[in-house]
Amino acid sequence: MSNHCELIWVNGKFIPFKNATTHVMSHTLHYGSGVFEGIKCYKTELGPAIFKLDEHINRLYSSANIYKIKIPFYPDELIQACIDLVKKNNIESGYIRPIIYFGYDSLGVHPKKCPVNVSIAMFNWGAYLGKDALEKGISVTISPWRKFHSSSFPTVAKANGQYLNSLLAVQDAHEKGYDEALLLNQEGTIAEGAGQNIFLVKDNELFTNSEDSCILMGLTRDTIIDLAKDNNIPLNIGRLSLGQLFNANEAFFCGTASEITPICSVDGRLIGFGKPGETTRKLQNLYLDIIHGKEKLYNHWLTYI
Ligand SMILES: Cc1ncc(COP(=O)(O)O)c(C=O)c1O
Structure with missing residues (x-):
């Protein structure tokens, strides 16, 4: 990726991108033993603003806690580091990637005394699935790889190694010519996308699943739940079947x-009319206004730089 920003925050210091290296024997490289976040910063009329920064940093600490990784910084310090990163890179919008990873001390699976490192990088990254995806929607396939069960891995943790499951699903989807994968859980109900939660719309009501469907508890999912309440859109939270998906009027990833990316088809079956639906578009527009600071009611979700 060449669209990285010049400075990276590593263990408390800003260093040039090219100097942010780590040893090949780092524990995380061998065992995926790290946790990370994906945060976005948007251009607003009042300058750059980071969306749900505190919530992302809180989830980072929760993920680390599950894996018993002691982050050698306070949450406030990492929040400030993200703010300073945007300032120092002098960037209006982009993607912020904090990662907590073990360096080298021993090769055993137990990290024991391996040092815990923290780095935060920033990228000029637009929409993950492309601008067209937001506008026109995407095609999705049901992954042959099921989402791991929460009795094997804590699905609520955003941990590096856990993403091998998503990687298999995305590779399969792309090889088959689809834009993204949808994973079922071990019980055969819908879990989530490779890197997204899912919502369905049926008869003007919203449907999404919950922790017991083995999903990451997405912050965008939380946002949509709040927006549904505030806009009197009935919301149902529970298990989602494939039948419900194929019968839905609309579906979207978040x-x-x-x-908010509309899903137009799943394995060649159109969802609704095969186009972004009314409720999806309404929520998408509202979301875009909020992240760009145009909805004052939700300004508390933004950290202005
Ligand atoms: C597996 C998975 N599910 C859901 C999400 C959505 O989470 P969020 O809305 O917090 O970005 C992500 C993205 O981080 C993800 O990787």
């Missing part, structure tokens, strides 16, 4: 990187 996530920090994917924002």
Whole structure:
């Protein structure tokens, strides 16, 4: 990726991108033993603003706690580091990637005394699935790889190694010519996309699943739940079947990187009319206004730089 920003924050210091290297024997490189976040910063009339920064940093600490990784900084310090990163890189919008990773001390699976490192990088990144995806919607395939069960991995943690499951699903989807993968859980109900939560719309009501469907508890999902309440859109939270998906009038993925991406078809079956639907578009427009600071009611979700 060449669209990285010049400065990276590593263990408390800003260093040039090219100097942010780590040893090949780092524990995380071998075992995926790290946790990370994906955060977005948007251009607003009042300058750059980071969306749900505190919430992302809180989830970073929760993920680390699950894996018993002691982050050698306070949350406030990482929040400030993200703010300073945007300032120092002098950038209006982009994607912020904090990662907590083990360096080298020993090769055993237990990280024991491996040092815990923290780095925060920033990228000029637009919509994850492309601008067209937001406008026109995407094609999705049901992954042959099921989402891991929460009894094997904590699905609520955003941990590096856990993403091998998503990687298999995305590779399969792309090889088959689809834009993105949808994973079922071990019980065969819908879990989530490779990097997104899912919502359905049926008869003007919203449907999404919950933790017991083995999903990451997305912050964009939380945002949509709040917006549904504020806009009197009935919301149902529970298990989602494939039948419900194929019968839905609309479906969309949501996530920090994917924002609100309409799903037009699944394995060649059209969802609704095969175009972004009315409710999806309404929520998408509202979301876009909020992240760009145009909806004052939701300004508390933005950290202005
Ligand atoms: C597996 C998975 N599910 C859901 C999401 C959506 O989470 P959020 O809205 O917090 O970005 C992501 C993105 O981080 C993800 O990787």
